[in-house]
Amino acid sequence: MDEMMGGLRRGQCDGRGLLVAVLGLVGCGFVHADAPVLNKLAGDIDGQYSYNKSEYTSRRLTLAADLAYPMPQRELDGELRFDREYIKEEGAPQAINRDRYDASVKFKQFFDDEPYYVYVSPRVRHNRFGYYQSAQALRVGGGRKFGGDGGWHASLELGTGYRVAHAEDGDNISEVLYTTSLKASWDISEQLSLKFNGVQEQSRRETFRHRRRTASCLPSLA
Structure with a gap:
């Protein structure tokens, strides 16, 4: 399930010490994450298509991808959310x-x-009916991976960046x-797994949140 919320936020946002402060908070009580399989693309790709015809015709296509390519002491990740609707x-x-x-x-x-x-991460987004109709950002920051017994894995990231955007009122905006970001997955069994992906970007003008929760169930071949 995807939830995308973009809203206008007034007031000053002071987060300069955020990146340095939090990574130290999470160093206790966890064991290191299991090493991923190197040089192999992994992740999830989902898609849906719907069609409705009554007093109006509606067609909608949604795609979501979350991929990772681990390398020795490096990792390349990619995320895509796409939603096209015709009415x-x-x-x-x-x-x-x-x-x-x-x-x-x-x-x-x-x-x-x-x-x-x-990490360093460029990001682009577009929504003709959103507060920011288009936005491009470059983000940098730090993170930590967690992993433990029971098939669970998680990562926590904090960062900052710079964004240029075009707002619905015609303004061109540049801002810090x-x-x-928080990602978590839990392999309950060989057939069932739960995943959560949450991101928040905050600036003086806007707070953008994205949350995605999925449950995967594979049929048993036994």
């Missing part, structure tokens, strides 16, 4: 086309103490932003 009312001369997408690439460099890493 046309019977007898109306024009149709409504709505495209939304959110794409990012993230390069991680791990320290010798492997759970900790730094602060980011928080």
